[in-house]
Amino acid sequence: MAESLISVSNLYKRYGSKNVLKGVNLDVAEGQVMALLGPNGAGKTTLMRIVAGLARPNRGDVTLGGVSLGKAGTELRRYIGLVSHLPLLYDNLSGWENLAFFARMYDMQTPEPRIEAVLHAVDLWQRRRDAVRTYSRGMLQRLSIARAILHNPPVLLLDEPDTGLDQTSSQMLHSLIRQLGASNRAILLSTHNLDRALEWADSICLLRDGKIAYQASAATLTGASLRQLYAEASAS
């Protein structure tokens, strides 16, 4: 069994009087892609934000590569790459300048070859000099993916990365996720697209009302059975 890179144990999170997460446990091993599914408000984004270190749980712990996120310093952030439904980019800078800025934030040595490689990987090399504000929604999302993988993190958190992507971009993202997942990374991916989840992920985790309602290998599910499970989660 591969080593677990992301380990979430007994996680609780409350915003005001609303309990958003109620005792979530999950493990993502290296080389594994886990799809996090659930209706709006199920707690997917909150879980992603806690694993990314952007929010603190009220109870429970997240460990990345065996190191507790709550006890680690800033250095553990080097192990995390996050793609959110927001691009998390500076729209007045060019694609290249955005990546160069984040390369400095991650203390990367001679980052130019790596920046070039990731821009090619997301097919934005030809538009690297253009201001990000001139990019389409799909291009923004692809640059956002480039930013997340720039420092080659072993843990990738993809919060609805397929939002706004056309068919070509979506296929490119799929191929990139397979390539990244195959190279000893752990990828936690949230999406509303059930077919993509089955196609892209090795395992499926269905959240309902802050709890894990169902968790299984993607190979054991069909599109119809997953839709049935999702409909039950959404209805309750």
Place this chain on the structure above:
Amino acid sequence: MSVLLQTEPNNNALVAPPSLENQPVQMHTGGGVGAYLRKVGAIADKDLRAEIRAKEVFSTMTVFSVLAVVIFGMAFDLRVAFPTSVVPGVLWAVMLFTGVLGLNRSFGAEVDRGSLAALLLAPVDRSAIYFGKLLANLFFLLATQCITLPAILVIFNVNIFQTWILVSLLLGTVGYVTVGTLFAALSASVRARESMLPILLLPVMLPVFMAGTKITGLVLDGKGLNDIQRWLGILIAYDLIFLVVAFLVFDLIWEEL
């Protein structure tokens, strides 16, 4: 500053694109004071570059400050016999109100675009983000004053280009952006941040406003260093105290975003 962000290589895609897996990533870890200062510089540089492209903050602050000086000039022209009696108040009031415009955008724009989350995800000490923002805000406010001061000279016909006035203005501006950047971060995620920031900030700025106005008035009355040193001391103490306080508390502001 502008050399801090690397420029892209001048090659094109005629050769085969490099593979992701063939590009090992090497990062300095730890890095000490040098790495810390490089990140402070990179954040300030990024803000300045973005502003040069967008021309949102500086142009707004400049136009507002000149308009405010013109309005004060028209208001006092009819009633005040000696402009030197109102210029100190005009100078410092315009500085305070103009600064709020830039400070609001400092973190507000990052929150609106979500880019603050990417910044907080990076292995960067929170205080480095603060000092990077502080440097950019200081630059914007000082650059605005380069336009405001000649406007005051022309409209009120009072020479405020005097050494101790300029020194007090520099010290006051440092104190202002020190506290202002901290409060801008505090109010960035608040829904009504445009109105919240001045309500929080302006009362705390009273010592700076009083000391600055007093120094400007005394210098315009022909007084020397002996007469103003107590007020200068207040400005220096204010700057030092709030720099240390901001450094200590800034981590706590963004425990959650």
